[in-house]
Amino acid sequence: MVEATATPEADESALDTFPKLLLDRAVRYRDAHAAREKEFGIWQSWTWHELAEEIQDLACGLAELGFQRGDKIAIIGDNRPRLYGAMCAAQALGGVPVPMYQDSVANELQFVVDHADVRFAIGENQEQVDKLLEIMDSCPKLEVIIFDDARGLRKYEHDFLHSYSGVQAKGRELREKDPEFLKTEIAKGSGSDIAIILYTSGTTGNPKGVMLSHGNVLVTARNSVERDGLRQDDEVLAYLPMAWVGDNIFSFGQSYVAGFCVNCPESSATVMADLREVGPTYFFAPPAIYESLLTNVMIRMEDAAKLKRKLFHYFMGVSKRVGVQILDGKTVSFKDRLLYWVGEVLIYGPLKNTLGFSRTRIAYTAGEAIGPDIFDFYRSLGINIKQLYGQTEAAVFVTMQPNGEIKPDTVGTPAPQVEIKITDGGEVMYRSPGVFQSYYKNPEATAETKTEDGWVHTGDAGFFDEDGHLKIIDRAKDVGKLNDGSMFAPKYLENKLKFFPHIKEAVTFGNERDYVTAFINIDQEAVGNWAERQNIAYASYQELAAQSGVIGLIREDLAKVNTDLAGDAHLSGSQIRRFLILPKELDADDGELTRTLKVRRRIIAERYGPLIEALYSDKERFSMESQVTFEDGRTGTIKADLVLRDVPTTAPVAKAS
Amino acid sequence: MSNNEGLNGDVLLDVNNVSLSFGGVKALEDVSFDVREKEIRAIIGPNGAGKSSMLNVINGFYHPQEGEITYKGNTRKQMRPHDAAAQGIARTFQNIALFKGMTTLDNIMTGRNLKMHANLFLAALHIGPARREETEHRAYVEHVIDFLEIQAIRKTVVGKLPYGLQKRVELGRALAAEPDLLLLDEPMAGMNSEEKEDMCRFILDVNDEFGTTIVLIEHDMGVVMDISDRVVVLDYGRKIADGSPDAVRTNKEVVDAYLGVAHD
Numbered sequence: 001m002v003e004a005t006a007t008p009e010a011d012e013s014a015l016d017t018f019p020k021l022l023l024d025r026a027v028r029y030r031d032a033h034a035a036r037e038k039e040f041g042i043w044q045s046w047t048w049h050e051l052a053e054e055i056q057d058l059a060c061g062l063a064e065l066g067f068q069r070g071d072k073i074a075i076i077g078d079n080r081p082r083l084y085g086a087m088c089a090a091q092a093l094g095g096v097p098v099p100m101y102q103d104s105v106a107n108e109l110q111f112v113v114d115h116a117d118v119r120f121a122i123g124e125n126q127e128q129v130d131k132l133l134e135i136m137d138s139c140p141k142l143e144v145i146i147f148d149d150a151r152g153l154r155k156y157e158h159d160f161l162h163s164y165s166g167v168q169a170k171g172r173e174l175r176e177k178d179p180e181f182l183k184t185e186i187a188k189g190s191g192s193d194i195a196i197i198l199y200t201s202g203t204t205g206n207p208k209g210v211m212l213s214h215g216n217v218l219v220t221a222r223n224s225v226e227r228d229g230l231r232q233d234d235e236v237l238a239y240l241p242m243a244w245v246g247d248n249i250f251s252f253g254q255s256y257v258a259g260f261c262v263n264c265p266e267s268s269a270t271v272m273a274d275l276r277e278v279g280p281t282y283f284f285a286p287p288a289i290y291e292s293l294l295t296n297v298m299i300r301m302e303d304a305a306k307l308k309r310k311l312f313h314y315f316m317g318v319s320k321r322v323g324v325q326i327l328d329g330k331t332v333s334f335k336d337r338l339l340y341w342v343g344e345v346l347i348y349g350p351l352k353n354t355l356g357f358s359r360t361r362i363a364y365t366a367g368e369a370i371g372p373d374i375f376d377f378y379r380s381l382g383i384n385i386k387q388l389y390g391q392t393e394a395a396v397f398v399t400m401q402p403n404g405e406i407k408p409d410t411v412g413t414p415a416p417q418v419e420i421k422i423t424d425g426g427e428v429m430y431r432s433p434g435v436f437q438s439y440y441k442n443p444e445a446t447a448e449t450k451t452e453d454g455w456v457h458t459g460d461a462g463f464f465d466e467d468g469h470l471k472i473i474d475r476a477k478d479v480g481k482l483n484d485g486s487m488f489a490p491k492y493l494e495n496k497l498k499f500f501p502h503i504k505e506a507v508t509f510g511n512e513r514d515y516v517t518a519f520i521n522i523d524q525e526a527v528g529n530w531a532e533r534q535n536i537a538y539a540s541y542q543e544l545a546a547q548s549g550v551i552g553l554i555r556e557d558l559a560k561v562n563t564d565l566a567g568d569a570h571l572s573g574s575q576i577r578r579f580l581i582l583p584k585e586l587d588a589d590d591g592e593l594t595r596t597l598k599v600r601r602r603i604i605a606e607r608y609g610p611l612i613e614a615l616y617s618d619k620e621r622f623s624m625e626s627q628v629t630f631e632d633g634r635t636g637t638i639k640a641d642l643v644l645r646d647v648p649t650t651a652p653v654a655k656a657s
Numbered sequence: 658m659s660n661n662e663g664l665n666g667d668v669l670l671d672v673n674n675v676s677l678s679f680g681g682v683k684a685l686e687d688v689s690f691d692v693r694e695k696e697i698r699a700i701i702g703p704n705g706a707g708k709s710s711m712l713n714v715i716n717g718f719y720h721p722q723e724g725e726i727t728y729k730g731n732t733r734k735q736m737r738p739h740d741a742a743a744q745g746i747a748r749t750f751q752n753i754a755l756f757k758g759m760t761t762l763d764n765i766m767t768g769r770n771l772k773m774h775a776n777l778f779l780a781a782l783h784i785g786p787a788r789r790e791e792t793e794h795r796a797y798v799e800h801v802i803d804f805l806e807i808q809a810i811r812k813t814v815v816g817k818l819p820y821g822l823q824k825r826v827e828l829g830r831a832l833a834a835e836p837d838l839l840l841l842d843e844p845m846a847g848m849n850s851e852e853k854e855d856m857c858r859f860i861l862d863v864n865d866e867f868g869t870t871i872v873l874i875e876h877d878m879g880v881v882m883d884i885s886d887r888v889v890v891l892d893y894g895r896k897i898a899d900g901s902p903d904a905v906r907t908n909k910e911v912v913d914a915y916l917g918v919a920h921d
Contacts, residue, residue: 151804152866
């Protein structure tokens, strides 16, 4: 165990790059599992030794293809051990991996490939290779394309197209001829070398390439491994996009540091089943995933037999009352403890098993605010879910919630070695060893974000509460004012709305307006289930969204939010007066959401301008036309007659305290 | 675009002057065409043209009154469906014919039926060679599941699946039999354009990866023209055209048949 907990020891500090770490792990944890991937229905695994061999073969093969120190290699595909391996292989030669979002369309890829001066690209399969071939003419710097899965590629005849295993075979020849070659290359690397360029999805303008050094990633990985006590025998599920900084830390950086095993799901559609099979001990998910897991449980419970349903609701009541206290180690009466124990046997245990959380010691969520009910639901079951606040520019960690000090509405205390200050304007700034080097080929943006002495602007407004926990309210630039001068924090409102199971997405408007209005996207699964119960027939999202019953349902939810807001002195002016349900789901393919599924407020405001104006008129109906992009890239238009409804508001409650 | 090797391959199946009638109704009248190895051969035609009957004849389900069929060099007048299966002919149906109460995995496993040799006793006890055999078959089936990208529904009962996926499972079962000749009866009927595109890709990939010869019936002209090497057109039981998609597309009789010019 002493060996397994990766505290920065004397010889660990000499391992200042990932390839050096890999060679060490291949000896230290030789036969322990480093990676698994489910294929053909079975979990296939690699030990650290096997993984290191594969990576060295690939690295030598890349060198044979002319890969030079400083070259960029694009990596596109689902989470696969071989793609993670490609990152380390490129780093071994002093190259820089540039992982990309696997569902990006060709012209999104083109910008990054071109901007990052990518010479080599690895695509998981035909889908990705087709996209790369499509952009090849407009990206003259792209020279070599490597694919992993050969399916459908048999007929492709290009000199620049190579198979992953073909490249490895070339590499093996080189390794036999010159066994010292790669060792020398790896030894040339240092902690200040750039380890990775991550393009941030960017809510405005073109994506920016965040350059993180080996030191940036390694120090934050080591710090977080130490703070959370991650061990060599931990298991994680790698299912979030490889292009996202969090995945690079959780599924790559921390795994190399702590030596734990990274499990890759069979396909994006099987993630939930794979989650249950793996039973990760350390887990990360954005709030949306926890939310949809919970929604699924609730929907299935509604369909369960009466006795089961009663048991479930009774013991959920018990856990709601005492579960969180028990998890945080607070005092709870003997009777409640006993009840909780019975609940554990009858309900919580089996439920956690179904969700895949039986073994979870630490779970994190970040990216968006999580609903207090959802957060407490998991914690009351005994799942230690915590929030963290991070950014690509910080190699993730800015703040994290320490064990036992969890509040649903804050993001915790500063992570190890992170300094935080709040500017006069209320913006949060930080400085840490994880702070990025610069944006690739974008000194202006670097200068705007990072000060000379290393402080980084987060762009988020927030403050520290009395216990030293950071509370984030909204994007600093999004916080606006209503015409009567009261504060308008759109994201705060939207998050409140999204905590209702019927509401999947919401966009609120109100800056420099007389009152607040909202666009709503309903959750098709939850509302569809409700509609089924009410015998409401519908054929599509659009039809469901236009049902007057559904509109009424959403109106009730909004009224509840208004009652809630009335109790808050700062926000009582932000009660939602009017709303409409959008006839289509907001979609990243239409540019309305980022690839990480955050709302792009400005684009939506431009696109649906007439709708917003209609909300601020006294119209009750409005017909709209909008362009949609289908998954295959074609476009079409949808037409809809929308109903605009008022929401009852509550008079502000004068608060005593 | 499909492969062009098919155009030069040996003849795998030769249909000669086949006529089939049910009582007084003539379903097929003196139809002849051939299918070469590794090609994608389409049979198209308006409703009631005799497309499914043709497939049923090849498959041995219907016995033509006249004409003969040569498959892999053996000429026959009559064959029963299970002989067809034993000779490497597999098919899917216009109205999906899966075991609705069984999972995707089990349904596709049934496609391996003819390849299973362990005796009933060992199989029932799941021991010795039977167990080893099942593992081998399962491995092949998993290969098919991976190929058709249906991992997520592996353990889902087929009756609960949407139509497009059921069609894919049915294709999986046919593929599990490792056929030399695959007969697809309207594989894209009732699908939306995205599902159709997926299915096209699978058909091309099957042809490409497994080297399977494919005869498919389709209603949708556009789809057929895109993926097949050669096309036979039937109308009222008679063959009215045969050739490359481009040649067939411009054939006057075909255009008339599809646009509904009065029949003589």
